[in-house]
Amino acid sequence: MTELMTRWNASHDRLNAATIARDEAFRASNPSRQQIARAQEAYDAAVAAHYAILDEMNAAEDAENRAEEAAAVAAAEAIIRGRERPQGEKEHTMRNTDTMTVTVRDRSAESPWGQGRTSPVTRTVTISAFCPVCGERRGEPFGMNQCDDGAWYWVQRWDNPCGHLDRYPDVIKESESVNMA
Numbered sequence: 001m002t003e004l005m006t007r008w009n010a011s012h013d014r015l016n017a018a019t020i021a022r023d024e025a026f027r028a029s030n031p032s033r034q035q036i037a038r039a040q041e042a043y044d045a046a047v048a049a050h051y052a053i054l055d056e057m058n059a060a061e062d063a064e065n066r067a068e069e070a071a072a073v074a075a076a077e078a079i080i081r082g083r084e085r086p087q088g089e090k091e092h093t094m095r096n097t098d099t100m101t102v103t104v105r106d107r108s109a110e111s112p113w114g115q116g117r118t119s120p121v122t123r124t125v126t127i128s129a130f131c132p133v134c135g136e137r138r139g140e141p142f143g144m145n146q147c148d149d150g151a152w153y154w155v156q157r158w159d160n161p162c163g164h165l166d167r168y169p170d171v172i173k174e175s176e177s178v179n180m181a
C-alpha cells in the first residue's frame, strides 16, 4: 500500500470517529454548547484533512495518467518513424555519399490485383543521392511501417527539398540503371 493510501485510510477512520463524536454530542441528553462546538470543530478539521488527501490522490493519478499518455504517444511516434523495423533490416543513410540505398515497395514483383491475398514485396536498392530532375540532393530517407490489406511491411521514404517527387517504380528503374553502370 502506498504512503498516500495509508494516510487516506487513517483519515477515513478519523473522519468516522469525528462524525460519531459529533452525533453523540448532539444527541447527549444534556449537551453543552461548548461540547457541541468542539465536536463540530473536530469534525470540520477531519473533513478538511480528508479532502486535502483526496486532492493529493487526484494529483498523483493525473500525473500517472499524463506519464502513461506520454509513453503511448512516444510508442506511436516510434512506430510511425519506423524505429520498430523488422530485425535484420538496416536503416540506410546517404550522408556524404553520391548514392543512397533504400528499401522500397516493388509492386511489379507482386501478384496481379485480384489474384489471392496482397503480399507486399519490398526491395533494397541503390540510387543516386541526387534528384534526377534538377540534380539537387535528395531528402534523407526515413523508415516506416505500412499496412496493405492486413499485410505489414517496412519501407523508406524521403522528402526531396527541391519538391520533386520520387515514385517507387521510377526509383526501381533508376536503381537498375545505376547497377548496370
Ligand SMILES: [Zn+2]
Residues within 6 Å of the ligand: 131, 132, 133, 134, 135, 136, 160, 162, 163, 164
Ligand atoms: Zn529535384
